Amino acid sequence: MGAQEVREGFVRLYGAEPEGVWAAPGRVNLIGEHTDYNDGFVMPFALPHIAVAAVARRTDGVLRLHSADLDSGVAELRLDDLAPGSDGNWTAYPAGVVWALREAGHQVTGADIHLSSTVPSGAGLSSSAALEVVVALALNDLYDLGLQGWQLARLCQRAENVYVGAPTGIMDQTASACCEEGHALFLDTRDLSQKQIPLDLAAEGLRLLVVDTQVTHAHSGGEYGKRRAGCEKGAALLGVDALRDIAYADLDAALARLGDEEEVRRLVRHVVTEDQRVEQVVALLESGADSRAVGPVLTAGHASLRDDFRVSCPELDLVVDTALAHGALGARMTGGGFGGSAIVLAEAADVETLTKAVGEAFAAAGYKAPRVFEAVPAAGARRLS
Numbered sequence: 001m002g003a004q005e006v007r008e009g010f011v012r013l014y015g016a017e018p019e020g021v022w023a024a025p026g027r028v029n030l031i032g033e034h035t036d037y038n039d040g041f042v043m044p045f046a047l048p049h050i051a052v053a054a055v056a057r058r059t060d061g062v063l064r065l066h067s068a069d070l071d072s073g074v075a076e077l078r079l080d081d082l083a084p085g086s087d088g089n090w091t092a093y094p095a096g097v098v099w100a101l102r103e104a105g106h107q108v109t110g111a112d113i114h115l116s117s118t119v120p121s122g123a124g125l126s127s128s129a130a131l132e133v134v135v136a137l138a139l140n141d142l143y144d145l146g147l148q149g150w151q152l153a154r155l156c157q158r159a160e161n162v163y164v165g166a167p168t169g170i171m172d173q174t175a176s177a178c179c180e181e182g183h184a185l186f187l188d189t190r191d192l193s194q195k196q197i198p199l200d201l202a203a204e205g206l207r208l209l210v211v212d213t214q215v216t217h218a219h220s221g222g223e224y225g226k227r228r229a230g231c232e233k234g235a236a237l238l239g240v241d242a243l244r245d246i247a248y249a250d251l252d253a254a255l256a257r258l259g260d261e262e263e264v265r266r267l268v269r270h271v272v273t274e275d276q277r278v279e280q281v282v283a284l285l286e287s288g289a290d291s292r293a294v295g296p297v298l299t300a301g302h303a304s305l306r307d308d309f310r311v312s313c314p315e316l317d318l319v320v321d322t323a324l325a326h327g328a329l330g331a332r333m334t335g336g337g338f339g340g341s342a343i344v345l346a347e348a349a350d351v352e353t354l355t356k357a358v359g360e361a362f363a364a365a366g367y368k369a370p371r372v373f374e375a376v377p378a379a380g381a382r383r384l385s
């Protein structure tokens, strides 16, 4: 849905013009999975899929929220009533952002918000972060808060962690807030230092496909929390603040120190090797070498997520195995896992055969047809009008 449509929707709903229209994208993560809550490295880029919000300020302490994509009508909340854990609906994401801004001492006196999003929900492409960041950016502009992208990302993460109650890392919100068109974002999640890495795969005759399996396994939330707790246990046993502090060169020694803590050993091995893979991909892309060399690194990342971190699922493994069997240069699950999406790096000439093969494999397995689209690095959050 475009800026004009969302603006018109706002007028129909609230009977006045909005003060502006903003957009924030979903993201796909090229490499660096389950590293962001270990202070490690990630490398997402923004998708052309966006959440668009038309917003106007209010002065009476009321927040009105409406999503054009749901049938739930306008939610009306009082700012003074906003409390973590009080809202189990979609409104918790935007309301959580308002709560986090106010908690941080920013003067926000109310808002009317109408939004719509083309980011597929629950597909591991961060529809939730897009929703949070678009609201945060709009309020930052309208209330003249002067916050930078990374600061908005921190507040949005707090909204999701504390207000919504989802213990996610900082990658999604930072990607949505800070990505740039034509680039992947190399992000150090410890201090949020960033580097924009040019990524133009098409110039090399390559394509990056996103395959949305359209499944979400019910236990994803609880398992995410368990992995996170396991990583924290690993860091504590090894006497470091976060697993990011274990250098790749010291991995074997660290694993030996973990003795018979087999589960923790697997988690540690994934995180430390995954950080190394991010650095490898950055080095490859920056060296100007053939980007085909990135493929095997992606595939190695998948094996680590599947075998060591154990967050893949049969549908994701089927995408990866089928793609590789039909000429893909590399493939891996992306996002938290247990469903959601996979990415596939392929020669442009192989895309058609490969897409067909994945569809057929899904049909043969009795799975719902996957949704496949090409991903090109798009712009981060911005004002549209």
Ligand code: ADP
Pocket: 067, 068, 069, 070, 089, 090, 091, 093, 116, 117, 119, 120, 121, 122, 123, 124, 125, 126, 127, 128, 129, 131
């Ligand atoms: P992901 O971020 O991977 O898409 P999440 O579970 O983190 O998955 O976020 C999905 C949730 O975000 C949905 O359940 C819904 O509450 C909210 N959401 C996403 N898109 C919209 C939308 N267009 N309108 C209202 N709520 C949305």
Ligand code: MG
Pocket: 126, 127, 128, 129, 172
């Ligand atoms: Mg999310």
